[in-house]
Amino acid sequence: MRTPPVATAFLALVSYVAAQGPVFDPGSLIPGTSMYRCGTPSQFNSATADIADCGLNSTNPGPWVPTTVVRIPVVVHVIANTSGTGNLSDALVQSQITVLNEDFRALAGSPAATGFDTKIEFFLATTDPSGNPTNGIRRYSNNSWFSDTGAYWTSMAWDTTRYMNIYTNSAGGGGVLGYVPDLPQGNSVLNTTADRVVILYSAFGRPATGGAPYNQGRTCTHEVGHYLGLYHTFQGGCGTSSCYTTGDRICDTQPEQTARFGCPVGATSCATPDPIRNFMDYTDDTCMTGFSPEQGARMRCTLANFRPNLSVPGGPLASATVRTGTGNLNIYTCPPPVLGTTIQAQANVQGTTWALGSVYWYLQPANVAFPPYTILVNINSPLVYQTPFVAPFFGLFMFWSVTIPNDPFLAGLTVSTQGVLLNATGLGLTNAVDLRLGN
Ligand SMILES: [Zn+2]
DSSP, X not given: OOOOHHHHHHHHHHHHHHSOOOOOOGGGBOTTSSOBSOOSOOOOOTTSOOOTTBOSSOBOOGGGOOOSOEEEEEEEEEEEOTTOXXXXXXXXXXXXXXXXXHHHHTOTTSTTTTSOOOOEEEEEOSBOTTSOBOOSEEEXXXXXXXXTOSOTHHHHOOOTTTSEEEEEESHHHHTBSEEOSSOGGGOSSTTSTTOOEEEEGGGSSTTOTTOTTSOSSHHHHHHHHHHTTOOOTTTTTTOOSOTTTSTTSXXXXXXXXXXXXXXXXXXXXXXXXXXTTBTTSOOOGGGOOBOOHHHHHHHHHHHHHHOTTTOEESSOOOEEXXXXXXXXXXXXXXXXXXXXXXXXXXXXXXXXXXXXXXXXXEEESTTOOOTTSOEEOOTTOTTEEEOSOOEEOBTTEEEEEEEOOOOGGGTTOEEEEEEEEEETTEEEEEEEEEEEOBO
16 A cells, blocks of 8 residues: 555654754854854753752752773774865774763873863774674765765664764755764653764874874764763853853853853853853864863763763773684583683584684784793794693593683783694694683
8 A cells, every 4th residue: 555645744744853963052152154164952851850960950969979891892983085085094093082081081191181080982983782892983975965965773772772873964054164963861762762962083093194183083073072961161151150051051150151162261251251161162172172070970970870881891891702704613611701710711613523722812913922821833823822722532522721820911912813623634724713802
């Protein structure tokens, strides 16, 4: 049965409403240009329940002072047009992750060194939603997606409860530097495929291809601030003395009447100096230096209450990823190696003719030795180490164990392991298991 035209129109309207794009607020227009600084909405549904300590209407930062490091896996969807515009390099994508980490952790020696350490980190996802290895970067060539039209994310998004999805394209058709469709507290896109961060391709990374003054990666820092529940510092103008319930719902950012552009040192409004150095104002990338402690607390509260499955505990994580090559026996298993513990692995050779076996460790990088638990077996290939013994089979299983030193220097090291099997007629390989050493 054919769909009546009226129903088609209705569906199109529903689709449009769900496909929330940027807001073109006059106050966001960059002086002297036709470009908007930020397309994140500033009007929110005040009827939304003001839950937790970081609702739409108020902040209670006290319980949320960051004490532990959390890490957020990121997938970056690089959308180019069919002419190749917007096809950002892997290195530029990585540079943006570096900027995020500098800015959110106020890393010493970085432009954000004087900011507040939110103890929030970001990393390009290493595992996709299906559990397969990934570099966390997806690439597309599509003119309408590049134009930021259509609900492209419905087919592209990775589980938005577990990954921060960043899209680079001509945000808002080239009209804005970046936006998120809503604060998580607004609850219009949370837990849907539309939950995302969109950044103008030419303002992404360091140095971004669009040149100054928005080429130091701070557009993404600003939008991720929204993604984690922050308002603009000029939200609500001067607000009132109830700074946790008016303005930006934060007390340790100075109130300001309107957004500031450029880097107007000494600017004042609301009888106080304006927070031109704050990431949540509209100043130039090189003018910004940090978040405030209460902004950090509000973001940590937002993570805990609105994005509870997004971040993972800080520190490198132990993980084990199985690879099975063509013809390799899928018989070798090894648990994730936690620093300071002994891991035990096994090969199950039931029904095979293998009589001896050994497991080899291929260290990456090569400059980390593993004494006294390993034996160098090939002097010409210092990457290859062997477990301490060649295990004779006792029936159906071959077991071995290795103690992982509790050495922080080993954390994050990737080790590829694979068993070599022997019998009277030759050699065979098991499947391989890639191990990431950690806590
Ligand atoms: Zn903004």
